[in-house]
Amino acid sequence: MKEGPDLSRIASLVGDPARANMLSALMSGAALTASELALEGGVGLPTASSHLAKLSEGGLVKVASQGRHRYYALAGSEVATMLEAISGVAASVGPKRARPGPRDSAMREARVCYDHLAGDKGVALFDHLTGSKLIKHAAQDAVLTPRGRAWFAEFGVDVSALERNRRPLCRVCLDWSVRRSHLAGALGAAALDRMFALNWARREADSRVVRFTPKGRAEFDRLIRA
Amino acid sequence: MKEGPDLSRIASLVGDPARANMLSALMSGAALTASELALEGGVGLPTASSHLAKLSEGGLVKVASQGRHRYYALAGSEVATMLEAISGVAASVGPKRARPGPRDSAMREARVCYDHLAGDKGVALFDHLTGSKLIKHAAQDAVLTPRGRAWFAEFGVDVSALERNRRPLCRVCLDWSVRRSHLAGALGAAALDRMFALNWARREADSRVVRFTPKGRAEFDRLIRA
DNA sequence: AACATCATTCGATGATAGTCGAAGTATGCG
DNA sequence: CGCATACTTCGACTATCATCGAATGATGTT
Numbered sequence: 001m002k003e004g005p006d007l008s009r010i011a012s013l014v015g016d017p018a019r020a021n022m023l024s025a026l027m028s029g030a031a032l033t034a035s036e037l038a039l040e041g042g043v044g045l046p047t048a049s050s051h052l053a054k055l056s057e058g059g060l061v062k063v064a065s066q067g068r069h070r071y072y073a074l075a076g077s078e079v080a081t082m083l084e085a086i087s088g089v090a091a092s093v094g095p096k097r098a099r100p101g102p103r104d105s106a107m108r109e110a111r112v113c114y115d116h117l118a119g120d121k122g123v124a125l126f127d128h129l130t131g132s133k134l135i136k137h138a139a140q141d142a143v144l145t146p147r148g149r150a151w152f153a154e155f156g157v158d159v160s161a162l163e164r165n166r167r168p169l170c171r172v173c174l175d176w177s178v179r180r181s182h183l184a185g186a187l188g189a190a191a192l193d194r195m196f197a198l199n200w201a202r203r204e205a206d207s208r209v210v211r212f213t214p215k216g217r218a219e220f221d222r223l224i225r226a
Numbered sequence: 227m228k229e230g231p232d233l234s235r236i237a238s239l240v241g242d243p244a245r246a247n248m249l250s251a252l253m254s255g256a257a258l259t260a261s262e263l264a265l266e267g268g269v270g271l272p273t274a275s276s277h278l279a280k281l282s283e284g285g286l287v288k289v290a291s292q293g294r295h296r297y298y299a300l301a302g303s304e305v306a307t308m309l310e311a312i313s314g315v316a317a318s319v320g321p322k323r324a325r326p327g328p329r330d331s332a333m334r335e336a337r338v339c340y341d342h343l344a345g346d347k348g349v350a351l352f353d354h355l356t357g358s359k360l361i362k363h364a365a366q367d368a369v370l371t372p373r374g375r376a377w378f379a380e381f382g383v384d385v386s387a388l389e390r391n392r393r394p395l396c397r398v399c400l401d402w403s404v405r406r407s408h409l410a411g412a413l414g415a416a417a418l419d420r421m422f423a424l425n426w427a428r429r430e431a432d433s434r435v436v437r438f439t440p441k442g443r444a445e446f447d448r449l450i451r452a
Numbered sequence: 453a454a455c456a457t458c459a460t461t462c463g464a465t466g467a468t469a470g471t472c473g474a475a476g477t478a479t480g481c482g
Numbered sequence: 483c484g485c486a487t488a489c490t491t492c493g494a495c496t497a498t499c500a501t502c503g504a505a506t507g508a509t510g511t512t
Contacts, residue, residue, distance in 0.1 A: 007250060007309070010316045012241030016500075020234035023365050034459060047501055049460050057498040058320030068458050084234070085311035089304050090236045093285030169369075242470075260489060273471055275490055294479040294488050 009076070012059045014086060018043045018215065019051045023074070024084055026061065028208040029115045031071035044070050084173055108212040113173060116188030117195070117210065121220065124193070126172075126182045128224035132221070137172060137181070142170040144187065152187070156194050162186045195220070238286045240312060244269045245277045249300070249309055252287065254434040255341045257297035259371070306340050310410070336436040337428065342414030343421070343436065347446065351417070352398075352408045354450035361396060363407070368396040370413065378413070379420070381418050388412045 014020055018041035025032060025040040038048035052072055055061045062075045074080050093118070110121040117125065129135045134148030144152070144159065152159050162169055171185030184189065192210075195201050200216025203209070212220065228316040240246055244267035251266040252257060258266070278298055281287045288301045309324050343351065355361045360374030370385065371376070378385050388395055397411030404424035409417065416435075421427050426442025429435070438446065 004315055006243075006246075006313055008241055008243040010312050010319075011237045011246060012240075015234055015236075015238030015241035017232075017234040018500080020232075044502055045459070046461080046503080050500080053354035053460080062316070070459070075319070078311075078318055082308075082311040082315045085304075085308040086233055086236050089286070089308045090232055091238075092304055098346060140434060175366070193489085244470080270472055271489070272473080272491080276470080279490085296489070319478085 004142060010058065010060070010082075013055060013060055014083070016051070017041075018047065019055060020140045022048070022051065022055070023060065023071075023079075025157055025208075026072065026074045027080060027083060027114045028112050029074075031064065031073040031210075032068050033071060037072060042098070079200045088173075106204075106209045106211065110201065111208040112192065112210055113182070113208075114203075115192065116173070116182070116185070118173065118182050119210070121210070121212070122182035124224055125220075129183065135183075139171065142172050142183070144170055152191075155191070156198070157187070157190045234284070236284065236308075238256070239281060239286055240309070242277065244273065245281060248277065248298075250281070250393045251304075252298065252300045253306060253309060253340045254338050255300075255331065257290065257299040259295050259297060263298060281324075289364055310340070329417070332430075332437065336427065336438060337434040338418065338436055339408070339410070339434075339437070341418065342410045343418045344408050345436070347436070347438070348408035351446075355409065361409070363398065368398050370396055378417075381417070383413070383416045385413070388416055423425070 006185045021039045025037060034048055034052055035045060037052065038045050041048055041051065043051070048135045049074065052063070056063055056072075059198060060079050061072050062074055064071045064073070067174050073082075108119055110117060110119040112118065115120070116122070129148065130137050130153075132147075133145055135144050142149065149159050156197075159169070165186055168185045171188065172181045173184035173188070182188070182201050195216065196203070198216070198219070199213065200219055201210050201212040204211050240249060248263045248267045251263060258309050260274055260278055261271065263278065264271050267274055267277065269277070278287065278289070280296075282289055286301055286305050290297045290299070300309075334345055336343060337347040338344065339348070344347070355374065356363045356368075358373075358377075359371055360377050361368045361370050375385050385395070390411055394411045396409065397414065398407045398409065399446050408414070421442065422429070424442070424445070425439065426445055427436050427438040430437050
């Protein structure tokens with residue numbers, strides 16, 4: 001009668017609002033404690049604990065005990081990919097919520113999404129890449145053009161090294177705050193790393209917000225207008 | 227308090243076993259009637275109707291009325307991608323079910339998964355492609371090597387034409403029956419089309435089973451041993 | 453040792469949602 | 483027109499599960 005892996009078992013884990021919010025928070029890549037996730041989920045500590053037990057049991061998150069803290073994180077990139085896919089469908093079919101996005105303007109401007117740059121800055125970068133034909137955009141993937149390869153090399157990203165990695169180079173992530181696409185995948189992550197290395201920006205503690213320095217902001221603008 | 231697109235709204239739609247089974251059935255790409263889907267879902271007609279209304283409302287399926295039949299199909303490739311992603315996670319974390327796969331041996335050998343070849347034959351093809359370095363395998367994507375491009379050209383697939391399409395060329399789909407990967411994406415679909423065109427195999431009516439002809443079986447074997 | 457913090461378990465409550473039988477609507481056929 | 487088929491809607495039942503307060507366990511601090 002039934003077949004295949006329990007699609008519904010996994011999906012129903014994400015199907016609860018509290019758990020979905022927790023998982024979204026973990027998309028930043030950071031490991032969070034149960035209390036923090038309770039806040040993110042909008043539920044009390046006991047409830048959160050129960051949810052986390054289920055997520056852990058279901059293999060969606062892994063937990064690392066460190067002293068009296070228990071840090072939860074996504075179990076793997078497969079889980080992150082799945083969440084992105086669900087998010088993509090949700091964004092494409094759901095103009096339901098009138099709310100235009102996160103009320104926090106800093107968060108709206110730039111934040112990490114799993115491990116790459118999202119928000120207005122992320123979208124701006126992506127628009128430049130596609131507009132200048134540095135990448136070719138497909139449904140949920142993208143390919144780097146030769147010119148794009150050179151562009152990234154000049155920016156200081158070793159594309160060849162990334163390609164030796166198992167992770168897909170280009171990937172497109174649909175941004176839930178602005179309903180626009182931005183660059184994910186190994187290249188997206190590398191680009192963000194490079195910006196950190198150049199001191200253009202740094203990550204705010206205990207938050208997904210990426211705070212650009214004045215210099216970084218200027219350099220970034222120059223980069224995507226070149 | 228809550229943010230982002232309703233991840234949970236979409237996920238909970240897939241989170242019900244009956245709905246998940248229906249969606250799985252629709253992964254074959256075929257449009258099915260409400261009665262057929264009731265069977266697939268293992269529920270009564272009224273219940274199925276209610277589920278389908280929800281899926282439709284949620285934007286996961288689209289419906290086409292044709293006479294007194296109503297044909298349901300997945301709303302788009304994004305939905306199929308999402309289901310594959312969820313399926314991937316389910317397979318990777320869920321050694322839960324002892325059942326090794328579909329009991330139907332024909333189905334186990336070869337079947338369509340959305341629109342590409344799955345089952346033992348699909349896995350065999352994929353193994354050959356990776357083993358002979360015709361494609362380079364990453365986490366959930368793959369890239370076609372120059373040699374692979376030539377190989378597909380010889381097989382009769384116009385790769386350049388596919389690349390002009392918006393759909394990602396190479397994609398890896400984790401097979402739930404054998405827990406192995408096979409080729410999806412535009413290239414996977416084109417490969418299957420080509421096999422149909424060559425009369426190597428044909429699709430069985432009202433089923434996901436792909437039935438190889440004796441000649442097709444021999445040619446296929448030769449193809450992946452070359 | 454006593455205390456504070458972080459987290460999980462237990463028990464009770466309440467709401468949501470899946471289920472099906474029966475009746476209603478729509479389409480096709482003779 | 484009348485009957486059959488395909489599907490949906492309605493109504494009532496049931497079960498599952500999210501939620502939180504209180505208590506317990508675990509760890510680190512004073």
